[in-house]
Amino acid sequence: MAVYTDITDAELDAFLADYDLGRPLAFKGIAEGVENSNFLLETEAGRFILTVYERRVRSEDLPYFLGLMRWLADHDFPSAAPVEDRRGRALKTLRGKPAAIADFLTGVSVRKPGVQHCREAGEGLARLHLAAEGYPGRRPNDLGHAAWAPMFAGLRGAAEALKPGLAAVIEKDLATLALTWPRDLPVGVVHADYFPDNVFFRDGRFAAAIDFYFACEDALAYDVAAALNAWCFEADGTFNVTNARAFVAGYERRRPLAPAEREALPILAWGAAMRFFITRLADWGATPSGALVRPKDPLEYERKLAVHREAQGHARGLMLFEAEA
Amino acid sequence: MAVYTDITDAELDAFLADYDLGRPLAFKGIAEGVENSNFLLETEAGRFILTVYERRVRSEDLPYFLGLMRWLADHDFPSAAPVEDRRGRALKTLRGKPAAIADFLTGVSVRKPGVQHCREAGEGLARLHLAAEGYPGRRPNDLGHAAWAPMFAGLRGAAEALKPGLAAVIEKDLATLALTWPRDLPVGVVHADYFPDNVFFRDGRFAAAIDFYFACEDALAYDVAAALNAWCFEADGTFNVTNARAFVAGYERRRPLAPAEREALPILAWGAAMRFFITRLADWGATPSGALVRPKDPLEYERKLAVHREAQGHARGLMLFEAEA
Numbered sequence: 079m080a081v082y083t084d085i086t087d088a089e090l091d092a093f094l095a096d097y098d099l100g101r102p103l104a105f106k107g108i109a110e111g112v113e114n115s116n117f118l119l120e121t122e123a124g125r126f127i128l129t130v131y132e133r134r135v136r137s138e139d140l141p142y143f144l145g146l147m148r149w150l151a152d153h154d155f156p157s158a159a160p161v162e163d164r165r166g167r168a169l170k171t172l173r174g175k176p177a178a179i180a181d182f183l184t185g186v187s188v189r190k191p192g193v194q195h196c197r198e199a200g201e202g203l204a205r206l207h208l209a210a211e212g213y214p215g216r217r218p219n220d221l222g223h224a225a226w227a228p229m230f231a232g233l234r235g236a237a238e239a240l241k242p243g244l245a246a247v248i249e250k251d252l253a254t255l256a257l258t259w260p261r262d263l264p265v266g267v268v269h270a271d272y273f274p275d276n277v278f279f280r281d282g283r284f285a286a287a288i289d290f291y292f293a294c295e296d297a298l299a300y301d302v303a304a305a306l307n308a309w310c311f312e313a314d315g316t317f318n319v320t321n322a323r324a325f326v327a328g329y330e331r332r333r334p335l336a337p338a339e340r341e342a343l344p345i346l347a348w349g350a351a352m353r354f355f356i357t358r359l360a361d362w363g364a365t366p367s368g369a370l371v372r373p374k375d376p377l378e379y380e381r382k383l384a385v386h387r388e389a390q391g392h393a394r395g396l397m398l399f400e401a402e403a
Numbered sequence: 404m405a406v407y408t409d410i411t412d413a414e415l416d417a418f419l420a421d422y423d424l425g426r427p428l429a430f431k432g433i434a435e436g437v438e439n440s441n442f443l444l445e446t447e448a449g450r451f452i453l454t455v456y457e458r459r460v461r462s463e464d465l466p467y468f469l470g471l472m473r474w475l476a477d478h479d480f481p482s483a484a485p486v487e488d489r490r491g492r493a494l495k496t497l498r499g500k501p502a503a504i505a506d507f508l509t510g511v512s513v514r515k516p517g518v519q520h521c522r523e524a525g526e527g528l529a530r531l532h533l534a535a536e537g538y539p540g541r542r543p544n545d546l547g548h549a550a551w552a553p554m555f556a557g558l559r560g561a562a563e564a565l566k567p568g569l570a571a572v573i574e575k576d577l578a579t580l581a582l583t584w585p586r587d588l589p590v591g592v593v594h595a596d597y598f599p600d601n602v603f604f605r606d607g608r609f610a611a612a613i614d615f616y617f618a619c620e621d622a623l624a625y626d627v628a629a630a631l632n633a634w635c636f637e638a639d640g641t642f643n644v645t646n647a648r649a650f651v652a653g654y655e656r657r658r659p660l661a662p663a664e665r666e667a668l669p670i671l672a673w674g675a676a677m678r679f680f681i682t683r684l685a686d687w688g689a690t691p692s693g694a695l696v697r698p699k700d701p702l703e704y705e706r707k708l709a710v711h712r713e714a715q716g717h718a719r720g721l722m723l724f725e726a727e728a
Contacts, residue, residue: 086514101606103509106443107434118431118443120509184428184445189411281426 083115083130083173090119093172096163097179099123110275113291118182125182126161130175135291137176142215143290144168144178146267151181155209156286158183185278185285191309196321199277200328202284203269203305207298208333210267219270219294223259226352227252233359240359240376248355251387255349260297260342268301269293273308299339302329303346307354307382315381348386355379408440408455408498415444418497421488422504424448435600438616443507450507451486455500460616462501467540468615469493469503471592476506480534481611483508510603510610516634521646524602525653527609528594528630532623533658535592544595544619546682548584548674552577554681561684565701573680576712580674585622585667593626594618598633624664627654628671632679632707640706673711680704 085093090105100122108127110116115130131140144160148168151159158180160168170177188195219225230237230248237245269276270292278286302325310322326335326343335343358376410418415430425447433452435441440455456465469485473493476484483505485493495502513520544550555562555573562570594601595617603611627650635647651660651668660668683701 087511088513088515090511102511103605104507105511108443109432109434118433182429186412186415186427186430188413190413280428 083132083175085117085128085130085172089173093128093170093177094121096165096167096170097161098164099126099161099179110288119179126179127158127182128172128177128179130172130177131291132175135176139217139291140169140176140178142217143293145215146210146213146290146293147180149213149215150206150209150290153209155205156183157206157290158286158288183278183286183288185280187275187278189274190313191274191321193321193324194282195274195279196309197324197328198279198282198284199272199274199305199309200302200325201331202277202287202328203272203301204329204332205284206269206272206287207266207301213267215267217294219268219296221270221292221353221357222294222296223255223349223353226349226356227256229356229360233356236359236362240362241380244380248352248383251348251352251383254390255345255352258345259349260338260345263297263299263339263342264336265295266298267293268296268298270296270301270304272301272305297339297342297346298333299335299342300346300350302326302335302339303343304350304353306343306347307350307379311382311385315385317385344386344389348383348390351379351382351386355383408457408500410442410453410455410497414498418453418495418502419446421490421492421495422486423489424451424486424504435613444504451504452483452507453497453502453504455497455502456616457500460501464542464616465494465501465503467542468618470540471535471538471615471618472505474538474540475531475534475615478534480530481508482531482615483611483613508603508611508613510605512600512603514599515638516599516646518646518649519607520599520604521634521650522653523604523607523609524597524599524630524634525627525650526656527602527612527653528597528626529654529657530609531594531597531612532591532626538592540592542619544593544621546595546617546678547619547621548580548678551674551677551681552581554685558681558684561687565684565687566705569705573677573708576673576677576708579715580670580677583670584674585663585670588622588624588664588667589661590620591623592618593621593623595621595626595629597626597630622664622667622671623658624660624667625671625675627651627660627664628668629675629678631668631672632675632704636707636710640710642710669711669714673708673715676704676707676711680708 090102094102102119102121104118104120106118108116108118113134114132117128119126119128131137147157148160150157161179162168163170168178191199230252234245237248269287269290271289276287276289306322306325309325310318312318355376358374358379361373362376415427419427427444427446429443429445431443433441433443438459439457442453444451444453456462472482473485475482486504487493488495493503516524555577559570562573594612594615596614601612601614631647631650634650635643637643680701683699683704686698687701
């Protein structure tokens with residue numbers, strides 16, 4: 079939850095003057111999205127989300143993200159379409175920061191996904207991957223597998239502070255991941271942050287995905303694996319195989335996985351756990367105290383890493399991602 | 404801005420099961436109100452604000468507040484009407500805390516009120532005072548003038564820490580206020596927190612007032628005086644007489660002040676500045692670091708106190724609140 083930038087009524091009026099949206103009827107900061115400031119904006123033309131882009135999002139990446147949201151909305155995927163001003167610009171500036179208006183999407187995210195939510199979310203992710211085909215934007219995954227070892231090099235001390243002995247364990251993981259990382263899997267646009275709080279449901283059905291600000295090009299199965307980490311671990315740290323199989327089955331309703339993709343899921347999930355462990359470790363302690371946001375606990379992903387590490391090389395590793403009976 | 408209590412989708416579903424509002428279509432924490440957690444709730448029946456009452460609001464006072472909101476909405480004042488569940492209850496419990504649903508009101512609050520906003524806000528406050536006539540609820544002002552000296556007795560050290568020498572100045576103020584405080588002014592229901600962020604405008608016209616959680620019985624002119632402090636000081640600490648006269652003139656469109664009320668405005672405004680200085684001083688340092696809210700600076704009201712102190716006994720004191728030419 080976050081509102082980093084405070085917008086006055088006068089600033090809002092000046093901002094809206096560029097658009098054909100009529101006068102503002104309601105404007106409220108909302109607790110959604112960790113990286114940016116989001117506002118519910120109601121005008122005579124309807125309801126929207128106004129986003130002011132803060133720290134982590136690089137402004138040079140915003141045309142890629144907004145273009146993708148537009149592309150998805152135009153290709154039958156329920157993504158918030160950016161709204162253009164009278165001169166056709168979706169990316170604007172507000173209080174000196176990049177800002178954009180997008181459609182308001184209804185739907186409610188779930189805190190503790192059940193098996194049916196996982197199935198729906200899996201199908202939604204496949205719809206996203208298919209709808210994004212042909213998107214002309216280009217953005218490599220700057221948090222992809224090649225980035226982990228260099229990022230961790232600067233975080234050894236933080237890892238040791240978190241848990242003595244952890245740095246050596248992570249470095250061994252990184253070496254194994256580098257040696258065994260799957261190549262030649264089908265690549266496309268991945269959401270890369272497909273967590274339960276970024277997926278909306280209505281009446282238990284997939285309704286929309288939001289927050290495309292980590293989207294990039296990578297192996298599609300890597301996106302599935304990262305989502306399994308986000309959707310299918312229980313609070314006690316165990317991996318819910320039933321939910322994972324439902325997620326994959328939902329995904330395969332729309333996009334069946336190739337055999338190589340399915341076989342790669344255990345190591346992709348291990349690597350995806352590494353990615354979130356490393357970025358949470360970097361954020362832990364780096365979040366300013368006035369940010370009105372609590373950094374996420376890196377130990378959650380340290381435990382997920384351990385589950386995947388232990389499963390490697392065992393039949394159990396593959397069994398986690400077997401097809402539903 | 405505040406979201407102190409985190410509500411899951413499952414908790415929301417269980418909560419809504421008592422109401423005839425249909426299924427939830429959207430649910431977002433919003434940055435509105437400092438004392439409570441507020442959520443935008445959209446259901447098949449419309450849009451609402453769900454409030455979870457936190458720390459400062461005493462649960463035994465909530466029937467008074469919710470009853471007043473209902474009364475005002477039923478008496479042609481634009482206040483959010485509480486929504487009752489199937490058994491006719493407006494005050495409910497969520498995660499062990501008091502909670503209520505009320506209608507969503509459109510409108511936008513202003514950061515830097517202009518003269519026309521002040522006129523409209525004054526008229527809105529008079530409408531509130533008149534609409535509340537006959538409300539059968541009873542609640543004395545527990546932050547009224549009799550409470551200031553006892554409250555400040557525990558805050559001498561905090562005042563000295565803020566500004567050496569301040570405690571003696573405040574105690575002299577308190578003695579003067581106790582001796583000269585006006586009696587026998589018309590009493591009624593006062594909002595008692597009629598600040599710009601609690602007033603909504605649409606197209607520059609008064610649209611609604613929210614946040615009745617300090618409402619109580621006190622002199623109606625005291626409510627006007629407290630509002631003048633909130634609406635008519637410039638950022639540089641000077642009192643904007645033009646805006647103050649417009650506020651009073653707007654008020655008198657609906658409820659002309661009696662001569663005794665008008666004469667009392669300078670000392671009422673001095674006392675109202677004392678009330679907000681003392682409670683801000685109490686909050687300054689007492690706000691937990693994880694509360695996602697920044698305490699308000701007590702020095703803002705210390706400066707307002709100084710303006711009113713200096714104006715007492717001079718013709719200028721009364722001039723501040725003269726009628727518009």
